[in-house]
């Protein structure tokens with residue numbers, strides 16, 4: 001049984017000053033009105049081009065991000081690696097719409113693959129589909145509408161970018177995870193990712209799709225895909241998450257009059273997440289899984305299932321992941337117990353990372369229980385150090 005309350009292990013990478021900073025940050029994001037007002041003011045400041053970097057860089061940015069460039073993440077990579085926590089470099093420019101931006105992002109991801117192939121502390125590369133494609137284009141493809149000639153050419157370029165990244169990952173032996181997004185573009189992404197899995201996962205898991213287990217169709221999808229993959233003799237590979245767009249999904253479904261794709265309550269999502277984890281672990285010989293969660297119980301259950309199947313903690317097909325700056329008590333305690341654990345380490349020019357930072361602040365506010373857990377553990381560690 002992993003002791004997630006062991007704050008000595010959880011925070012040994014933070015000195016006293018750093019621990020205090022984390023404490024104040026979580027105290028601030030625990031206040032919903034402060035986060036609401038802060039993100040509102042931040043949007044206005046960015047819109048008016050008022051400089052805000054001075055306020056963000058030493059606070060939320062340095063807590064949740066590795067740096068503004070891949071090179072600037074080196075310190076974070078080494079700090080995490082010192083405690084056997086690995087890094088997944090996540091180039092986080094969001095809301096980009098031009099071909100030049102998509103090409104730039106593709107180049108960044110190729111660079112992270114190069115870095116991963118040379119750096120033992122980086123097990124995966126990752127990308128977000130809308131970092132390489134216009135959202136509206138994927139949406140149009142999913143609705144089955146006819147694309148114009150230029151749209152078809154644009155879509156071919158998107159497919160080529162996906163393929164180039166995965167081919168490069170395969171050639172360098174670096175697995176590539178593809179994030180999941182809103183359900184009204186995810187079907188197209190699934191089709192693209194499946195074809196890449198069939199192409200590159202014949203010898204080992206290279207391409208990972210992401211399953212949002214708050215969707216009530218995902219368990220069936222997982223069962224079905226494992227069956228299809230077995231027939232084609234490839235390694236299915238998945239990152240499991242609960243899902244980040246619940247409110248948006250429900251609102252859209254209600255507005256457009258279709259049944260919500262999301263489970264009606266948290267307990268059902270939790271159960272689906274744990275069932276999907278169990279299914280992947282049961283087939284760990286030929287299915288790879290990255291368990292992406294800040295939920296202690298899900299991590300404990302996964303560890304118990306691994307033990308029940310006599311899977312070694314360091315099984316090459318099983319890993320855990322959390323986001324930088326969140327749930328260190330899970331990451332560091334899992335790593336200390338011998339499991340393969342990574343942190344998503346977002347990086348990018350500060351202004352382009354702002355939407356990510358706002359989401360982190362809002363997530364920590366809405367997951368009130370988790371923020372109070374983070375605060376409780378930080379306070380516990382401060383008291384322990386005082387003796």
Ligand SMILES: Cc1cc2nc3c(=O)[nH]c(=O)nc-3n(C[C@H](O)[C@H](O)[C@H](O)COP(=O)(O)OP(=O)(O)OC[C@H]3O[C@@H](n4cnc5c(N)ncnc54)[C@H](O)[C@@H]3O)c2cc1C
Pocket residue numbers: 178179180181210212214241242243244245246262263264265266267269292293294295321322323344367370
């Ligand atoms: C390494 C990593 C990678 C990630 N990648 C992605 C990604 O590619 N795509 C993506 O969408 N998200 C991604 N996420 C975010 C993830 O989907 C969750 O939003 C976040 O991790 C919180 O879920 P949890 O399991 O950590 O914690 P918990 O606090 O146990 O779960 C919170 C989650 O439960 C679900 N939930 C809450 N209330 C309800 C309800 N009433 N009914 C139904 N479900 C409910 C929601 O999904 C909510 O986010 C990632 C997270 C991590 C750690």
